[in-house]
Amino acid sequence: AEALAGASEPRGLVRLAVPMSFGLLHVTPRLPDFLARYPAVSIDLHLSDEVVDLIGGGFDIGLRIAALPDSSLRARKLCAVRRSLVATPGYLERHGRPEHPDDLVRHACLGYAYLPASDRWRFTDPTGTEASIVPKGPMRANNAEALAPALRAGLGLAVQPDFMIWDDLKAGTLERVLPDWALPPIALHLVMPPGELRPARVTVLIAYLAQVLSTAPWASADHP
Template identity: 40%
Template sequence: MDRLRALEVFVEVVKRDGFARAAEALDTSPANVTRYISDLEAHLQTRLLNRSSRKMSLTSSGEALFERAKSILDDVAEAEAIVSSAALQPHGVLRINAPLSFGVLHLAPLWAKFMRLYPQVELDVSLIDRVVDIVEEGYDMAVRISRAGAASNVARKLATSHNVLCASPDYIQQRGMPRSPADLLQHDGIGYSYAATADAWHMLDAAGQPHSVRMPCVMHTNNGDTARAAALGGLGIIWQPTFLVGADLRAGRLQRVLPDYHLPEMDVLAVYPSRRHLSAKVRVMIDFLVQELSGTPPWDRVA
């Protein structure tokens, strides 16, 4: 018995909810599908499917095998795609979506190096802060910064994005330095419109105890650079990633606020539609970004 083929047939039967539909999808006969399922059950010495003339359902053993078999088949498909695409020269238009500020500050300086390595790839880069549907909008891949991951796509982590509270020295001098999260209620915040928690700022103290403050914001913006500029102008306190404000903190243009409190971190992800049939141009771009952003990311390195 070809066990890999048997697993493929079993998964297709479950997905298609029937032997005949699975046979059609696999371009084989229902008799062959029945034989594979029977041989697989005999090999495993357990029933995988409860079958009647009108209904089919998974047994508990079938449920366990189905989830694992799907994962195995995905891994096999990914390995085949890597091997087959390795022989292909990356070429053609590569459409990438990325967040605006991150794309300008940390991706734009990398594109020339990438294109020197892969001259037959033509980059088409769109910088948009909203989360796009990469399939619906025709992108080959996206770079995202998120705690939510990428539920409907496949993602590979590139780096960690650390968040901090900070304000200008002039603001701190005029309004005082907050000593606890509760002190933030006496200050002005600059809110980020795309934040999942809106104006609720969550953090952990040194003992791991959670604290939450609904920050009184005097301004909101959907762009991190605008929030940064407002903070540099002394308007208030911002919650922003170090990839945006790290240089300002090192130069003293901004000061950390509540540095002993830990803010949730975000993942910088390369997101693409599927592991199956991953094109050479997407594969080499992801590998390139992993290499460039590995270890301590550039925005957190001390020069």
């Protein structure tokens, strides 16, 4: 019995790949609690906004925020991720509030390079009408958090996920723009290489991340 208990105790290294901004904001603050619960487990954390090859890179678990295409990976949806076009009240007072996506051609737009079809913003209204624009503005970056200072300084509008801006929305320092127009839906997924058998160190981290991330405040539809 003692030998079986020792074999099942989570221990060893787990390799985890997560998007950069999401990882810094919402994963790394949670890891100390996990590591305190499982002192025999260690984590090799890889932060990147690029799509990482889990199998080729030897990763046990990945987090992906996207509309996932079909693949050989196993995926578990944790929660929807709402994205919104936002700006500061000051920017909107100076430049006006767009009423239709076509109005954005007259606005400064801060672009994120890793959006699907990042050269174009696509919107759909409640009737199913679609509209798209090519964003142009003073800054474009391959990391959403890199746009935050320019956004909060009132230099333009940006498409941002709620996990980045929910505090700003609650405080009123950012406002949703074109709230009746939705961007293409995406979600937070746990992804894993194919296979049924996983070491205990991997299964406990999967369960922990699923619990803390699916119940995060920004994942709730109740916030502004």
